[in-house]
Amino acid sequence: MAQQERYGLIGTGSRAGMYVQALIGDHADVARLVAWSDVNPGRLDVYEREVVAAGHPSPVRYAPEDLERMIRDERLDRVIVTTPDFTHADFVVRSLRAGADVVVEKPLTIDAESVRRIGEAIAETGREVITTFNYRYSPRNSTLRKVIAGGGIGRVTSVHFEWALDTVHGADYFRRWHRQKAKSGGLFIHKASHHFDLVNWWIQATPTRVFASGGLRFYGADNAAARGLGKRPSRGTGVTGDPFALDLAADPRMKELYLDNEEHDGYLRDRDVFDADITIEDNLAALVDYDTGATMSYSLNAHAPWEGYRVTVNGTEGRAELEVVERGAVLIGDDGRVVVDPSMHPDHSAVDEVRPDSERLVLQRHWEGAQVVPIPAGIGSHGGGDAYLLDHLFHRVAVDEPLDRVAGYVDGVKAVSVGIAGNLSLASGAPVLISELELGI
Numbered sequence: 195m196a197q198q199e200r201y202g203l204i205g206t207g208s209r210a211g212m213y214v215q216a217l218i219g220d221h222a223d224v225a226r227l228v229a230w231s232d233v234n235p236g237r238l239d240v241y242e243r244e245v246v247a248a249g250h251p252s253p254v255r256y257a258p259e260d261l262e263r264m265i266r267d268e269r270l271d272r273v274i275v276t277t278p279d280f281t282h283a284d285f286v287v288r289s290l291r292a293g294a295d296v297v298v299e300k301p302l303t304i305d306a307e308s309v310r311r312i313g314e315a316i317a318e319t320g321r322e323v324i325t326t327f328n329y330r331y332s333p334r335n336s337t338l339r340k341v342i343a344g345g346g347i348g349r350v351t352s353v354h355f356e357w358a359l360d361t362v363h364g365a366d367y368f369r370r371w372h373r374q375k376a377k378s379g380g381l382f383i384h385k386a387s388h389h390f391d392l393v394n395w396w397i398q399a400t401p402t403r404v405f406a407s408g409g410l411r412f413y414g415a416d417n418a419a420a421r422g423l424g425k426r427p428s429r430g431t432g433v434t435g436d437p438f439a440l441d442l443a444a445d446p447r448m449k450e451l452y453l454d455n456e457e458h459d460g461y462l463r464d465r466d467v468f469d470a471d472i473t474i475e476d477n478l479a480a481l482v483d484y485d486t487g488a489t490m491s492y493s494l495n496a497h498a499p500w501e502g503y504r505v506t507v508n509g510t511e512g513r514a515e516l517e518v519v520e521r522g523a524v525l526i527g528d529d530g531r532v533v534v535d536p537s538m539h540p541d542h543s544a545v546d547e548v549r550p551d552s553e554r555l556v557l558q559r560h561w562e563g564a565q566v567v568p569i570p571a572g573i574g575s576h577g578g579g580d581a582y583l584l585d586h587l588f589h590r591v592a593v594d595e596p597l598d599r600v601a602g603y604v605d606g607v608k609a610v611s612v613g614i615a616g617n618l619s620l621a622s623g624a625p626v627l628i629s630e631l632e633l634g635i
Contacts, residue, residue, distance in 0.1 A: 202230060202231070202253075203227060203229075203253070204231050204261065214244065229254045230254075236454060261273075261288050265294045273295070279378050279384055280378070280379075286303075299325075299326055304384075309631075329391070330579065330583075331582035350397045351487070353488065353489075353507050354490070355392075355505050356505075359494065359498060360497075360499060360500055363521075364498065368467040371461075379610075382408075382616040386492070393482075393492075394608050399485055401612045404619055404626050405481045406479065406480040406481075413496070414472045426468050426469075429466065438468070440464040475620070478492075478493065500519065517553070582599075586600055608635055615628050618631075
């Protein structure tokens with residue numbers, strides 16, 4: 195039996211579930227969850243029941259301020275950080291200096307000063323930081339990487355990347371802590387760091403300059419007033435007939451993690467998306483230059499009627515096009531609630547015919563006809579990427595040839611560098627050179 199590494203976990207919201215299940219399930223032979231920490235003891239209770247039910251001893255609880263003692267006393271090899279984005283840098287730096295390697299959920303952090311702090315701690319300690327970019331492991335994205343790396347389109351000259359977040363997924367960023375830019379860095383950081391990492395990885399390039407535009411044009415109080423939406427409920431739980439309301443009581447997992455535990459920290463997971471205190475953008479665009487000479491045009495919309503993305507990669511010998519429909523429509527049932535699965539709606543057939551959930555990669559070389567490139571089946575969520583990511587993560591795979599999917603600290607920095615520069619460009623109205631941010635890349 196392989197030697198088990200000792201893991202600690204900081205943050206036990208919904209995203210932590212993937213790691214907890216891996217540590218008590220498929221990867222329990224090489225990794226053991228021995229300690230954890232959260233400001234909310236109720237959420238720890240939820241996960242503790244699951245750990246014990248799976249036949250494992252309950253991890254030792256520590257307060258967040260006792261992180262260093264947790265690492266020392268429990269002899270931790272690694273700490274997994276799944277806390278809100280603005281806290282990442284503190285927990286990463288403290289963990290490194292206390293003697294543990296770190297696995298951190300994307301984004302690495304939200305601003306330049308925090309990137310520099312993490313970089314200094316890595317240089318000081320020599321320890322490892324892994325950023326979990328699961329989209330790299332999705333078979334459709336890996337297949338596009340193979341096409342480009344194999345020379346299918348020659349040298350890359352430009353990329354167009356459009357991401358549509360629908361009114362289920364997109365709206366959710368405006369209900370919770372992500373809605374405040376000081377906590378999430380906005381969607382340029384929290385969400386788009388996934389996308390920027392994909393492009394960096396697909397074309398094997400480093401971003402050098404960003405010119406951005408965007409704004410809050412759909413959500414928020416001003417937009418609600420302009421559309422005559424009237425008085426809004428402050429939160430979604432208990433509200434009926436409002437497609438933008440999230441009822442935590444209707445979802446057993448949301449209820450046990452959040453609604454049942456509000457008393458401990460006051461965190462409301464279901465706030466109205468048309469509140470006055472939203473400071474992030476819901477429409478974003480950017481032009482990004484790379485050190486290879488390529489340029490990307492990028493756009494993100496957080497209130498689309500369907501969810502998915504379109505990527506076009508142009509090269510000196512042809513063009514590759516990837517289109518993914520993750521959810522063909524967001525529909526409303528007879529009770530006024532959102533129907534996430536269109537097949538549950540009486541009129542779903544027309545929707546399925548026009549925009550079925552699908553993925554398609556097309557390669558067309560100069561002077562040749564177009565061809566569909568087969569995409570292998572995946573395992574698990576995030577386009578089939580999570581299972582592969584977890585396997586590499588817990589087995590400490592460092593070299594993943596020929597795809598090079600393992601993302602380290604530098605990859606995390608490159609991904610957030612575009613969003614950090616983009617936010618500065620939004621504020622100034624001018625392009626921003628990433629080299630001037632002194633991020634160490």
